[in-house]
Amino acid sequence: MATQGQVITCKAAVAWEANKPLVIEDVQVAPPQAGEVRVQILYTALCHTDAYTWSGKDPEGLFPCILGHEAAGIVESVGEGVTEVQPGDHVIPCYQAECRECKFCKSGKTNLCGKVRAATGVGVMMNDRKSRFSINGKPIYHFMGTSTFSQYTVVHDVSVAKISPQAPLEKVCLLGCGVPTGLGAVWNTAKVEAGSIVAVFGLGTVGLAVAEGAKAAGASRIIGVDIDSKKFDVAKNFGVTEFINPKEYDKPIQQVIVDLTDGGVDYSFECIGNVSVMRAALECCHKGWGTSVIVGVAASGQEISTRPFQLVTGRVWKGTAFGGFKSRSQVPWLVDKYMNKEIKVDEYITHSLTLTEINKAFDLMHEGGCLRCVLSMHT
């Protein structure tokens, strides 16, 4: 039955309140308006940023909402003026938009895009500043412009990447966030050179993707830092050459790393979201040139600090969003790289569940053995 132009009622996991279990509800999804695309989500993974917003610590967190931002699906219908995708196209929703027209997109200096960010930050669509999701007339907020914990979602046309129809959606859904973020932090933000010494703080999916990117860039040493020693076995498969558990040392971890590396690392990456670790990651960098990239997302109210002397003496502090990748242009390229076996994706998927099991999937995230859990949305 044709659904174009109709309201679709489907299943979605609704976060009614911070920290309360998600509830699978029948949600009404309105048709896409001008410049919008309605997507049937087939697979979505969970990222720690979903857990972060759900926890209530995200200053932009709004409830009730539909979380989720690492997914893949098929275009169901498009609104007026949408030319770059059509029904049937295989797509990855992109929380980092790319309009190619705004000041940010045209700058050539950043992958951030200003076109829809103001609307996505307050859980609505640009066109009428309203939500396309409702339950019996009550609006439910969007999240990150993606809301992939729903069988159908509506996104802005600047927030959707058309990908190869040959790509397995149950795998490439991961290319919507964590894996590109880690790879891009190394390739685009830090621009790690061959022979560099790299430290990665936090060996979850994002940190392991940093290690994978650093290995591909020819790093000579990749030091993995995690408080869970069980992470090292798996981390070796992603390129980590040495492992440090800060709990096993009396000295500050930055001092341990400086001592092990003749003065510090060339590049470090914080992939946890812990502001004390961000400081350690900066301070373990080599005087004169060491660069530290903040990848982790820290809670509302948290602030970073260090002695300015650390920067005066040549260390550089940077951050990255979606690894600096331009989403619509480069996600299809990442999908092709995966298809050509040039980047890993399958190796990050440790669990597969269904939408109805989403609360169990969130529980799994807190277990050391879980990297990414992929939910099948229609079984």
Ligand SMILES: NC(=O)C1=CN([C@@H]2O[C@H](COP(=O)(O)OP(=O)(O)OC[C@H]3O[C@@H](n4cnc5c(N)ncnc54)[C@H](O)[C@@H]3O)[C@@H](O)[C@H]2O)C=CC1
């Ligand atoms: N900037 C961006 O565009 C993006 C940022 N993120 C953020 O990146 C961070 C990492 O995400 P995931 O890899 O999915 O998380 P994760 O929770 O799977 O990995 C974090 C790792 O850090 C370790 N850890 C925790 N506390 C530690 C400490 N004090 N010292 C050393 N290790 C510690 C944990 O054992 C775990 O292995 C999160 O904050 C997430 O919100 C995620 C995607 C995109």
Ligand SMILES: N[C@@H](CCC(=O)N[C@@H](CSC=O)C(=O)NCC(=O)O)C(=O)O
């Ligand atoms: N609302 C959050 C923002 C957290 C954040 O920094 N998000 C990252 C992506 S994290 C993905 O898993 C990002 O891309 N930031 C840039 C942006 O424009 O949001 C907060 O305020 O903490």
Ligand SMILES: [Zn+2]
């Ligand atoms: Zn994410």
Ligand SMILES: [Zn+2]
């Ligand atoms: Zn733009």
